[in-house]
Amino acid sequence: MEDTKRQLLTDCGLDIQDISGKGKGVVAIRSFSRGEIVFSEHPLLTQNLTRNNTTVLSALAECTAVQREQFYSLYNCHADTLPAELGIFETNVLPCGGNDAHGHVAKLGGVFLFGSRFNSSCKPNVNNRWDGGTREVVFRAVRDIEVGEELCIGYGSLLAKRDERREELWRKFKFECRCEACMLQDQDLADSDTRRECLQILFREHSKRLRGDPMEGIGEVCIHFEPPTTNALDF
Known part of the structure; x- marks a missing residue:
């Protein structure tokens, strides 16, 4: 990761750190108030819903060598089932449009150098929303966040029941969610x-x-x- 880009993240009050059992994650190095914008970022590359490994490779060909290195540094949970480039994209994609609680799905997805580092929680403290005007994803605190807290977004259907959420997250991202909400008994x-x-x-x-x-x-x-x-x- 380039020092200048990491400094940009630090200036926003964030850091990429090792998270036990999760790999890398985003951690607050200053406090954030509910409703405050935490970070915003343009996508490294985008793809539509009909994407495949060939289209991802074509998009990567238009990136710089540094950007391609950054892309390949991201985690791939589909290494056993998908070609490498498509697997990385599907593991890290965020909606660039209107996913919502009514079943509407964004027609465009993007991979982000920093945004794709946010881990998942079914009780997230950060919301990610695509700004069509600036063409960037905006991360906003949904509650007060203290120094040292991991910042998490919701990967799946937050209004589904626990077993349904876990099934969806396993199917899409190959992990059993053990967030605060999923560990309730x-x-x-x-x-x-x-x-x-x-x-x-x-x-x-x-x-x-x-x-x-x-x-x-x-x-x-x-x-x-x-x-x-x-x-x-x-x-």
Whole structure:
């Protein structure tokens, strides 16, 4: 990784560190407030939904030697089933568009030098969203984050039940999720699954309002919880 690019990450209050059981991950070296932009980044390369190893190789041919080295430094969980380049892309791809809770899938995916280093959690402290105007992915804190915390995004369907989330993550990324939410047991797990199922139904019912005025839509979703609270979005 180039020193200048690592310095850029450091200036944002982040560092790439070894994470036990996960490989590399993104760690906060300063605190972040809820709603604060943590980092933004343009993709190293992008591909559409019909991508294959040939299209990935073609995109890599247009990259610099340094960029290709950075690409090949990323993890590949599909080494046994896919050609190397496609495997790296599928392991690290982030949506460049509108993945949402209603089943819509972004038509474009991108690999990011730093953004692809964020590990997964089913109770993420960071949200990633594609900005079509600036053509970059923006990472924003969804709660207050302390120094030393790992920053995680959600790889899968956050509103699904634990067993469904684990199945999806294993199928797509070949790991069994052991995040805070997935390690819940007994009644705590049942309560978490129920909240997610309820949110999934409510988000579907209020989908138009959520797209038009997200904060008002979220408020309508939250009043269905007892007692009414915005903490209903805390899985």
